[in-house]
Amino acid sequence: xxxxxxxxxxxxxxxxxxxxxxxxxxxxxxxxxxxxxxxxxxxxxxxxxxxxxxxxxxxxxxxxxxxxxxxxxxxxxxxxxxxxxxxxxxxxxxxxxxxxxxxxxxxxxxxxxxxxxxxxxxxxxxxxxxxxxxxxxxxxxxxxxxxx
Numbered sequence: 001x002x003x004x005x006x007x008x009x010x011x012x013x014x015x016x017x018x019x020x021x022x023x024x025x026x027x028x029x030x031x032x033x034x035x036x037x038x039x040x041x042x043x044x045x046x047x048x049x050x051x052x053x054x055x056x057x058x059x060x061x062x063x064x065x066x067x068x069x070x071x072x073x074x075x076x077x078x079x080x081x082x083x084x085x086x087x088x089x090x091x092x093x094x095x096x097x098x099x100x101x102x103x104x105x106x107x108x109x110x111x112x113x114x115x116x117x118x119x120x121x122x123x124x125x126x127x128x129x130x131x132x133x134x135x136x137x138x139x140x141x142x143x144x145x146x147x148x
Contacts, residue, residue, distance in 0.1 A: 001031070001039060001040060001041050002038070002039070002040040002041070002058050002059060002060060002062075003040065003041045003043045003058065003059045004032075004040055004041065004042045004043065004044075004056040004057060004058050004059075004064065005043055005044070005057065005058075005059060006044075006056070006057040007044065007048055007050065007054050007055070007056060007057070008054065008055040008056075008057055008063070009051070009054055010053065010054075010055075011053050011055075011065075012055050012063060012065075013063065014055055014063045014064060014065035015062040015063055015064065016034040016035060016036045016038060016062065016064045016065070017034065017035045017064060017065040017066070017067045018032050018033070018034050018035060018056070018064050018065070018066060018067065019035055019067040019068075019069045020032075020050065020066060020067070020068070020069055021068075021069045021071050021131070022068070022071065022097070022131040022132075022133070024069075025049065025050040025051070025066065025068070026047060026048075026049050026050070027042055027044075027047065027048065027050070028042075028043075028044050028045075028046060028047040028048065029041070029042060029043050029044065030042050034064055035067070040056075040058060040064070042056065049135070050066045051066065051132070052066060052067060052068035052130060052132055053065065053066065054066040067130075068130030068131065068132055069130060070128045070129055070130055071128065071129075071130070071131055072108075072109055072126060072127075072128055073099075073106045073107065073108065073109065073126070073127050073128070073129055073131055074106070074107050074108065074109045074110065074113065074114055074117075074124055074125075074126060074127075075104055075105075075106055075124065075125045075126070075127045076091070076104060076105040076106070076107065076117050076122050076123070076124055077103065077104045077105075077122065077123045077124075078121070078122055078123075079121060079123075083120075083121055083122065084103070084104075084105070084122075086120065087105065087117055087120060087122045088100065088105060090116065090117075090120060091105060091107060091113070094113070096108070096110075096113065097131075097133040097134075098133050098134060099131060099132055099133045099134070100134055106127070106129065106131065106133075107133075108131070109126060
């Protein structure tokens, strides 16, 4: 079986792609299949937060581009900038993975969060898009659980 042993950041010429959800892009060692059906072993030295556009280097020299898969998300909008900032604060206060755009937020669907947002005056809808949330403030990549 082919083995992917390195991640190259940034765009480049690839031979194939692998489409992965947000959860599936946080791995160290797992068997994957490219979009063309080639099986390979992702075999990295540490758990790695793979980003959309990263290239996986296979031992045969081929490059496989990481594609963020569309997934079910909760879209959050505010009535104006101030209300969206307020909603953003509440999402951050709950330590949720959140994709921040100019006029909306995207989080994983959660009925409790949806109710909270609507109670605070926000508008929600379910969408299906790639999920590429913000990384942690004190390091690159994903945040993790911690005590307060």
